[in-house]
Amino acid sequence: MPATESSRQQAYESPPRSSSLARRMGRRLSTFFRPKLHHKRMSRREATYWKEALRALYLSAYGLTMHPLESDASIVPPKTVIEVVQGRGKDDPTTFFASGYRETLRYHTLLRAHGFDVTRMRRMLDLGVGTGRVLVHFLPFAIERHGCDVAPEAYAWTSRTLGAYATLHQTSLRPELPFADDFFDLIIATSVFTHMPYAAQPAWIRELRRVLAPGGCVLATVQDFAKLPCEARERGWHETGAERGIHMRTFLSESKVVEVWGASFGTMDVRAYPRGQAFLLAVNDGNGHLAG
């Protein structure tokens, strides 16, 4: 990889720190007083940083420009919808856009590292599309977009905001998906396996492989490996908040992720980011130990 490319990718890891002492002190104080619920809120500065990085990537890598909806306030879900779909404390418009730009950049980092080019792909699926926070950033591409979700609120909101640009489906908590074998070239699943019971994951991973064309790939996020409690390290997985339904959390060790996904997929790349979800790319290359 050329030096310029690798330094650009490094820049995607996190925005540079502010040099102003006053601003740093201000942030410390606001972090101290901020309710814990909002600890994942992102600043306007971060939103601008990730947006400009994504804009630069579209242009340099694909010769594309941003779609107007990628920063249009009309696609930000109301609190009532976001609380059902993503949970409490996630209803901040700045974070909605900032995290969407950042997640999309991380996906492109993985795609490009493995030679995938979205401009050459025919169809994609956003599994657990939610409110379209990440799907909206695929609007610059001439790819046929599909999104599915089990939550009627997600289906209704995203049909309203992105229905003209994507085909939305309301699906069920258990496989199978309403698509033919080998239908998609790309599947993304952002913050879905992070909240899916461990026991349900193998069947969903097999289903993704069924609907993914040979040579296609899945991009998914998994929980921060550092958050797997010590007592669960040997077993490799742990769940919390089962009573919270789709907002429960499932933690896997990195080797457990490779084991579970590796049953269906061959090439795999897992990238952990500090204090955040890890991102994985899995390729349907006919390998996986359950291949066939």
Ligand SMILES: C[S@@+](CC[C@H](N)C(=O)[O-])C[C@H]1O[C@@H](n2cnc3c(N)ncnc32)[C@H](O)[C@@H]1O
């Ligand atoms: C935390 S939200 C993330 C939404 C969106 N992907 C994003 O990143 O903004 C998880 C979403 O996955 C959906 N979901 C969970 N399990 C699913 C499944 N098996 N099939 C489809 N959707 C699912 C939930 O209803 C919810 O909308």
